[in-house]
Amino acid sequence: MGRRVVVIGGGVAGMEAAGQLARRGCNVTVFEKETETGGHVKNWFHLFPDRKDSRDVLRYLGNKINHNNITLFTGIAVEGIRPSNGSFSVFTGDGNEITADAVVVATGFDLFRSEKKEEYGYGIYENVITSADLERMFRKDQIRMHDGSIPGKIGLVHCVGSRDEKAGNLYCSKLCCVTAVKQAMEIAEHLEDAKVFCFYMDMRMGGAMYEELYREAQENYGIGFIRGKVSEVAQNIDNKLIVKVEDTLTGRPLKMEIDLLVLMAGMEMSEGGKKIAQSAGLDTGENRFFKPADLHFASNESNIKGVFYAGTCTMPMNITEAISHARAAAADVMDYLDKQKN
Amino acid sequence: MQFDPFVIPFNIGLYFILIYAVVRSVRWFSNLSRPDKLRLQRGFFGSAFGRSLKEIFMESLIHRKILKANFRLGYMHMSLAFGWFLLILFGTIEADIFGTRHLNPPYKAIFFKFFNPDHGRTGFEAVYSFLMDLILAFILSGLILAVIKRFSSKVVGMKKTTKLKLPDKIALTSLWLIFPSRLIAESLTSGVYGTGSFLTGSLGSVLASFLPANQLAYPFWWLYSLSLGTFFLLLPVTRYMHIPTELFLIFARNSGIRTGDQSGAFTEIQTYSCSSCGICIDACQLNFSTGITNIQSAYLMKGIRNNEDVNDIAFNCLMCGRCDRYCPVGIELTPIRMIRRRAESVEPPEKSLWSRYFPDLIKIVNTRSNGHPAFSWLPQIKTEATEVLYYAGCMTHLTPAIKKAMIRILDASGMNYRFLDEAGGVCCGRPLMLAGKDKEARELINFNSGLIRDSGARILVTSCPICYKVFRESYYLEVELMHHTQFIKMLIDEDMLRLRFLRKKVVYHAPCDLGRGSGIYDEPKDVLRHVARLQPTGFDDDDSLCCGGSLGNTRISYRQKNKIAADAASALTKGNPEILATACPLCKKTFTTVTDTRVADIAEIVAEAIAPNPPELKKHVVKELYREPADMI
Amino acid sequence: MDKFGFTLVKGRRIDYDSNDRSIAEYVSAHEPSFRICIECGCCSAACTTGNFTQFSLREIQILLKRGENDGVRDKIKKCMLCGKCTLVCPRGVNTRNVILLIQEAFRKNIKNAV
Amino acid sequence: MIEEGKKRVWSDYQKEIPDDHYFYVRSCIRQSFFPGSEQFFLRFMRDILGKDFFENPSHTTCTGIGYHADVVPFQTIQTVVARHFALMKESGYKNIAISCVTSFGIYTEIIETWKHFPQELEKVREFLYKATGREFDVPENMAHTSDIIYKFRDEIAAKAKNLLINKKTGEPLNIVEHIGCHYAKMFPKYGVGGAEFPRVLSGMIEAWGGKVIDYPERRHCCGFGFRQYLVQANRGYSLSNTIKKFSSMQPYKPDMVLTNCPGCTMLMDKWQYTMKEMENVVYGENGESIPVLTYEELAGLVLGYNPWDLGLQYHMVQSEPLLRKLGIEYDPDDKYKTSDGRQMPIPENMINV
Secondary structure (H helix, E strand, O other): OOOEEEEEOOOHHHHHHHHHHHHOOOEEEEEEOOOOOOHHHHHOOEEOOOOEEHHHHHHHHHHHHOOOOEEEEEOOOEEEEEEEOOEEEEEEOOOOEEEEOEEEEOOOEEEOOHHHOHHHOEOOEOOEEEHHHHHHHHHHOOOOOOOOOOOOEEEEEEEEOOOEHHHOEOOOOOOHHHHHHHHHHHHHHHOOOOEEEEEEOOOOOOOOOHHHHHHHHHHOOOOEEEEOOEEEEEEOOOOOEEEEEEEOOOOEEEEEEEOEEEEEEOEEEOHHHHHHHHHHOOOEOOOOOEOOOEOOOEOOEOOOOOEEEOHHHOOOOOHHHHHHHHHHHHHHHHHHHHHHHO | OOOOHHHHHHHHHHHHHHHHHHHHHHHHHHHOOHHHHHHHHHHHOOHHHHHHHHHHHHHHHOOHHHHHHOHHHHHHHHHHHHHHHHHHHHHHHHHHHHOOOOOOOHHHHHOHHHHOOOOOOOHHHHHHHHHHHHHHHHHHHHHHHHHHHHHOHHHHOOOOOOOOOHHHHHHHHHHHHHHHHHHHHHHHHHHHHOOOOOOHHHHHHHHHHHOOHHHHHHHHHHHHHHHHHHHHHHHHHOHHHHHHHHHHHHHHHHOOOOOOOOOOHHHHHHHHHOOOOOHHHHHOHHHHHHOOOOOOHHHHHHHHHOOOOOHHHHHOOOOOOHHHHHOOOOOOHHHHHHHHHOOOOOOOOOOOHHHHHOOOOOOOOOOOOOOOOOOOOOOOOOOOOOOEEEEOOOHHHHOHHHHHHHHHHHHHHOOOEEEOOOOOOOOOOHHHHHOOOHHHHHHHHHHHHHHHHHHOOOEEEEOOHHHHHHHHHHOOOOOEEEEHHHHHHHHHHOOOOOEOOOOOEEEEEOOOOOOOOOOOOHHHHHHHHHHOEEEOOOOOHHHOOOOOOOOOOOOOOHHHHHHHHHHHHHHHOOOOOOEEEEOOHHHHHHHHOOOOOEEEEHHHHHHHHEOOOOOOOOHHHHHHHOOOOOOOO | OOOOOOOOOOOOOEEHHHOOOHHHHHHHHHOHHHHHOOOOOHHHHHOOOOOOOOOOHHHHHHHHHOOOOHHHHOHHHHOOOOOHHHHHOOOOOOHHHHHHHHHHHHHHOOOOOO | OOHHHHHHHHHHOOOOOOOOOEEEEOOOOHHHHOHHHHHHHHHHHHHHOOOOEEOOOOOOOOOHHHHHOOOOOHHHHHHHHHHHHHHHHHHOOOEEEEOOHHHHHHHHHHHHHHHHOHHHHHHHHHHHHHHHOOOOOOOOEEEEHHHHHHHOHHHHHHOOOOOOEOOOOOOEOEEEEEOOHHHHOOOHHHOOOOOOOOOHHHHHHHHOOOEEEOOOOOOOOOOOOOHHHHOHHHHHHHHHHHHHHHHHHHHHOOOEEEEOOHHHHHHHHHHHHHHHHHHOOOOOHHHOOOOEEEHHHHHHHHOOOOHHHHOHHHOOEOOHHHHHHHOOOOOHHHOOEOOOOOEOOOOOOOEOO
16 A cells, blocks of 8 residues: 555544544544543633634534544553654554554643642642633633632642643743743633732743733733742641742732632643553653754654654644644645655 | 983993902902002003003904904904904094084993984985994994804814803803894884885885884883893802903013912913803813813813813813914913812802892812921931033833933033933922822932032033923022024034934924923924934924823823824824924823834934044044943933 | 851742732732733833932832842942833833832832722 | 642652651650650560661761851762761661651662762762771662651550540541642652642541641641741741741641641740740630640640650640640649659740640
């Protein structure tokens, strides 16, 4: 056949890459370890910066993957890849093996496990939640404290598990800042009387319309921004969270009572990706993400010819970038398959 | 004895307003400062009296300025004022000539037709009736315009008109009723008697043909008298108070009285002289660029008159002086606004009817203050002796090109100079004054005055019109003060600066504080003509626009300022000049962000035009010519 | 009290919840651009007063937003209102009005007025 | 507070605590401030549990206080600690039990230094050999004595005569646990339960029936801070920290404070007197101050030892209110008597009497 491609991962990048390859006549098999495709996007409510409903993106991707050339397996994880005679054997968790002419790794990311920042007490203080938990609350239109009451003061902690040697991640996850701003505005919309604060180290609003969103949050939503990374969280006798931070702009430590604290968990190499990297001998970088063959002109290529990367398995990306990256991966795959043929 | 009860309302009104006008005038006079009293006395017996009469005739009756600015609006005002004046004048003559006897009480003239219904059938009488009808028609034509203006101000060429309060509305209604009721009353009477000229006669015969004119005429004479009486009685508590006040104002102004920087009787007279004509609204860039239409000087005057909290109005102003320039009454609006800025916001007191007729004197108390001592930190600076002292000003430090150009010019002039605020200076004080903080400004003024005095300089040059204005008005300096455009002009005239002609098309934007604020229009243009091709813009001299960057307005947002700047810049660059020249660092900085045309200070253009190697200049100057000051930004 | 040869050192910590932020709220209500400061410090760098003395509008506004009003009360009087800060502010904060409002709020002794 | 979450953290910081055969090193200041504590510990370990704890009389201070006060250089303190290891080696022990948290911190810091900078270890071997002719091995295991009590907390609970329950109300006592900063904040893996949610003392309190108080400033330093406390003029900083800590725990109405660090015990005990004198504040209920006990003292009370034998009377804040709550019988007349019954002088300015 010569045009059999396995896509590992049915998130944004996997779905986009599969759709592109299928349209170009490849026979694509997609493995998604969870029971549903869509990756992290399906857990999200609205997307920055335009507050698009995440379901719009899922609908687009769903249409892409709904193609005759695509075979989708959900609930099945890929355990390893082995090259054999110019093609690849892909081993799945349920003990099967499938042959492919090219492989697209789109294993995505895992959210940083916020429990690892012990000082924030995630999993210990009831009212410390993560950005993902908050998105679920948005979807239900119920932003509540653990006891069911409505929070009056909400804090968002940037850089949880990012830019933090102690958390093992030196890199910036780059999307948490804008996520925090978006979530802060959404909280302000859901709860009219709530005061919302962002605790940030730097505001890294590098994307299109991000800075504008930040300004809007200040100007029209009255979000408070406090520059300083939260150092520790405690609980007082009224079950309020006590947040300690240095307000680096006044140069003084600051203490604030907070009802609900949201940790903006960073992005990490996924566990599934790590397993594949190990078994297949794919290179990973210091940041543990897959290491592209070149950061400038071969960001989709791996150290194994015929194995390609798409999306956030290589670095933190937003949806736009993940989709573009997946398209580029599809182009690289087509290029590779054409060369193999000749 | 010719008398009828219906004249009573008119008589009450008339005698009331005459007595009232005398009382108010006496009160104002007694509240003038001693020098102003002397001025007024001297004016009354001097040439000012004649000038005032002429001005009253030209402005209060003919409304020459409004006519020039806006013919339809001027006609409206003229027909009402001048027409009414003629009606009274000729009515009195009519009553005197054709009445039963000479020297009649005023009501005889006003209601002449009622008492002489048979009058005007033939001959001279008929001609006179024709004249009277003509005057009435003249007034009514203006009245129609006024009514239309009230409902659609665009008809008279106005974009906005002022909003009214209840007494104003009643007075307005009665004013509007005066002439139609006179028309109908006279017509009905004429109809019954078959008299009257083209207007009253014709209308009268038509009305009498189908109406019981005999019974209807009397109520309309009542209405006429009541309208007049009501109008006169309400006049002191409405904006129509401006009619008698303006007469006083014209006398006072012609006698040499000015607003100054203190509130007092003259401020009050000016405040009451505002007719709320709304011309200031049309002139205001905040109106036509940003759509803000509730802060213009007419509203400020009204607010001050009514003792309202005008704090927001007072500060929402660019202080560009355009309204002063266009005010037909010649009220010094911007100085009054400056005075008002020094007062805190006040709670408007409950006002009784009595206090509305006899209000407290407008005394704006200077309460806005930082508290003392605000500027104890002012640095210890020693100035060195010099001939020319150059003070760039705060804003100029943000436009280093101007600074650099001035240094180049100063170097080229060969004059002995010092750069007073080279390492950053102390503010001139005008921004504080614009914020109503005169006491604090005085501290800075004293400080800077000391520095300037110590330098022993003969000439003080500044690049910033804001500084220039305050140096001129509020500093007491024994030095020749020059804006750099004046200084450059002097250098050119004295042949101390040789310049090339640049062959560039330039337009000149006159900065508010330099032009309208300080009266410097010619020197900048002369300098520009010397080095480039200066073109007119339609917004020249005192018609100049504000750049929008003004420190005067603390209320509008950056985006609103930007809108004003963009509108002004596009108006100024309509003729596609190569350079939009200005003479103010703030104007330059403001315009630069909103136009693609190159914006340059005159100093920069002149520096560019300095002849590269002038053989006439002294040797040491040539050597210095290309010296770059080390600490230039 | 110096009974033991030393005195209690007052904490430097900002106790956000017990601080009074009425002044900042007053300014913010009357001049909304007060909210959009991003603490870049341009105003303080250009400041004519800051050239000679410790005066930083950036610091002043952040102290007020945290309710540390005492540190501002006297400092705010030092401003000469020259307006350079307004011109350099990248966000278009109406800095002069901010300063005037702060002065006004202190003068009026604003407390929970908004 | 989700207890499950804490247990998950504790499971990440499980520390191996040997069962037996320890080389015991004492604290400098505990021997004078709370002499009953170490005495009780050794007696309990040896006599009741039958464990082997060896003490070498020629062991010295670790010089930690000097080190943290910038008067003892790092190489010196390394050599002093190395000498202790040499003594341990000479006695044939591999596990070290450290009574003092400052020392514990010093030992962990030095051992971690040697791990990351082996050349330092070689240098220290040379220093020690040149100075004393001794050689040493790095201990195989290092435990703070609170770790050891923690390990045997259930044995103690099984033998308990007094549980940490208010006898009158039947409610568990509210107990503040305070862990010395140098126990685990520098190297969380050396502490039972890590640095953020340490388990070592809370485990004891819960095992013995008390209720642990988690208050906002739980992690805060007691204020000792070495340089801050040791220089008289600096004590204002130290005191304001202590005040911050006590004000934070006050709303929980603690019945006592349990600490595992000599400096903390001393400071939190004695400074309640200072705070009362300087600021006129007490933080306990009914105008009383809060007794501050060591874990050995508390273990002793649980096991039914005589409070005066445990040395509670040598504290600044007297423990009688606590003893009454626990329902422990004591003879006030015996409080200041020697073991042979002679009356000692009675101190002035005691608190809670």
